[in-house]
Amino acid sequence: MGVATRTLVDAGYKQFFDDHSLFIKKQSQSFTAILVYVDDLVLTGNDIGEINSIKQDLDDKFKIKDLGDLKYFLGMEVARSNSGIHIYQRKYTMDLLRDFGYLDCKPLSTPFDYSQKLSKESGTILTDNTVYRQLIGRLLYLTNTTPDISYAVGRLSKFLDCATTSHLQAAFRVLRYLKGRPATGLFFPSTSNLHLTGFADADWATCADTRRSVSGYCFMLGNSLIRWKSKKQTTVAKSSVEAQYRSLAVATCEASWLSFLMDFIGLPLQKSITLFCDN
Numbered sequence: 001m002g003v004a005t006r007t008l009v010d011a012g013y014k015q016f017f018d019d020h021s022l023f024i025k026k027q028s029q030s031f032t033a034i035l036v037y038v039d040d041l042v043l044t045g046n047d048i049g050e051i052n053s054i055k056q057d058l059d060d061k062f063k064i065k066d067l068g069d070l071k072y073f074l075g076m077e078v079a080r081s082n083s084g085i086h087i088y089q090r091k092y093t094m095d096l097l098r099d100f101g102y103l104d105c106k107p108l109s110t111p112f113d114y115s116q117k118l119s120k121e122s123g124t125i126l127t128d129n130t131v132y133r134q135l136i137g138r139l140l141y142l143t144n145t146t147p148d149i150s151y152a153v154g155r156l157s158k159f160l161d162c163a164t165t166s167h168l169q170a171a172f173r174v175l176r177y178l179k180g181r182p183a184t185g186l187f188f189p190s191t192s193n194l195h196l197t198g199f200a201d202a203d204w205a206t207c208a209d210t211r212r213s214v215s216g217y218c219f220m221l222g223n224s225l226i227r228w229k230s231k232k233q234t235t236v237a238k239s240s241v242e243a244q245y246r247s248l249a250v251a252t253c254e255a256s257w258l259s260f261l262m263d264f265i266g267l268p269l270q271k272s273i274t275l276f277c278d279n
Helices: 003-010 048-061 090-099 130-142 147-157 165-179 240-264
Strands: 022-027 030-037 040-045 076-081 084-088 185-189 196-203 214-221 224-232 274-277
Touching: 003 048, 030 048, 040 048, 076 090, 090 130, 090 165, 130 147, 130 165, 147 165, 147 214, 147 224, 185 224, 196 240, 214 240, 224 240, 240 274
Parallel strands: 196 274
Antiparallel strands: 022 030, 030 040, 076 084, 084 185, 196 214, 214 224
C-alpha cells in the first residue's frame, strides 16, 4: 500500500475494489470523493470541512499544490454553469487538427462512411504506418468525451498492423467530422433523476475479414451519458439474433458493474435498470 493510499485509508476513505484510483468517504449527509491519477488528484464533495481536512492531511505527508476549481485535467476541460457541468476536449481537438493539417478542412456531418466495408485488402498498404498509428492513438483518447466517434475509431483501430490508404482516408474523415464540432463533449445537468437506463445494439457480421459482429452499448444516469462502448465480438454469430443477445449479455455485465459502483458511492439504485435493445 502506497503512502498516499495509506493516508486516505487512515482518514476513513474506502478504496473502490474494481477501480483503485477512486476513494470515497460518506458519513451521514457528508460525501467526499477523490480520484487519483499518478500525482494528480481530483477532489469533490459537499462537506467543505472534510475537504479542507483531507487536503491538510495530504499536505502534511506531501507538499501539495491546490489549483482551485477543476478547469483542466488530463487534456479534458471542465466548464460549470447553473444548468450543469460540461466536460469536453476542445484544445486537444484543435491541437489534433493542427498537427495533421486539418484546421482549414471542410467539415463533414458523420465520422464514418457506414456503407463502406473496410477490410485488410482495402486500398494500398502504407509503406510507413506511423502517421496512421499516431492518429488512431490520439483519437482513442478523444473518445473519453466524444462517444459519437467510438464506433469509427474502434473499426479503424483493428488495422494498426496493416494500415492502407483507404484506412488512412477513413481516419482523416473523422478529423473532418471533428472540425465541425471541436467542443462537443459530455453535459451533466444539475437537476436529474438517478434512474439508470441502458441501450444495446449489434452490427451483425460487420467485419469483412472475420465476419464477426460489433457490440455497442451506452448507459444514461437520468439525462447524463455516463458509460459507452463499441467492440468487436470474440466469436462469429450465426444470426443477427445471436449477435443481439451477445450485445445484451455484455451490456448486462456493465449494468451490474454500474450498480456496484452506485452502491459503493452511497447512491444505491431505487429501481431496476432499464435495458433497451433493437429487435
